[in-house]
Amino acid sequence: MGPMIACHCSQCNRSSSHIVAAVNVAEIGLSWTRTDHIIWYASSDFAERGFCGRCGSQMAWRQSDPVIRKGTSLMVGSFDDKDILTLERHIYVAHKAPYYDITDDLPQYPHSD
Template identity: 40%
Template sequence: MYKGSCLCGAIKFEVSGVFEATDACHCNQCRKWTGHFLASAEVSRESLLIEGEANLSWYHSSEKVRRGFCSQCGSSLFFDPLDKEKHHWIGIALGSFDKPTGTNLGQHIFVAEKGDYYDINDDLPQNEH
């Protein structure tokens, strides 16, 4: 069981399953949404329980994805692909989880769009897209 919340605590969540994947997304949208890159865990939708959904706002950043954030404190929380048949998972910002998570990043994605102000210096796989 994993637990987490937004900065102000208006939204809390629990994940009863395991992390299916973890990654750091360096795409332009994730960098603008978070202020850097988005480190997230993909979890089964069925394993996620959200408390305080009245404080959860969604921004449709494309025809394929919506991004969930706290309407009170602005915390970036959820990356939700809209094609639920293709994507049985939802992404949750790793920084919003309470410690310990017992996990590590698995890969970097969209590195072709990474910011020019930092380098990726670990040995994780790097995918252009």
Template identity: 40%
Template structure:
């Protein structure tokens, strides 16, 4: 079981099972939502347990996706594609070791000009 929370602790999560490898997303929307590129991993909805759901607010950033954040502290929490049976959890939510590592960079065509991607992971333009 992997546990985590937002900055203020109002929203807590527990994820059953091993965590998959996360992606680093450099798209404009992720950078604006989180302040830098976003790192998140996808888990089946059935494996995710959320405590404090009343504190989660959703922003529909497109017709297909909503982004969850804590209404108290503003922490980035979720990237949730509508009509799917999984959601993405922001890596910053996890407490303690995750026993995983980045798998790739996505939307590198939109990355900020103020940093370089220096690791040797795959980079997808979109």
């Protein structure tokens, strides 16, 4: 499992109403047990967002092309056990909404990390 990031991009802001916290996991070893509920929405020409078709919760973000996709970012809010997670950095800070400041000392990246 990769580091937990907070994404401040405009897409995450629009879809979550604030920021998104996620961890990237390798495509190898990732298996979905309830694919009947997941709907993949093409959120750009290269990526898609997965959400629960029953409750609407955001579940994941991934590159659309399975050939180049190495991992899938899982939305931390969907995890049952959050005790094992620690936020490590902020990404797309250059695109963050103007109504808040980042007040921790974690690394910040203007765009992707």
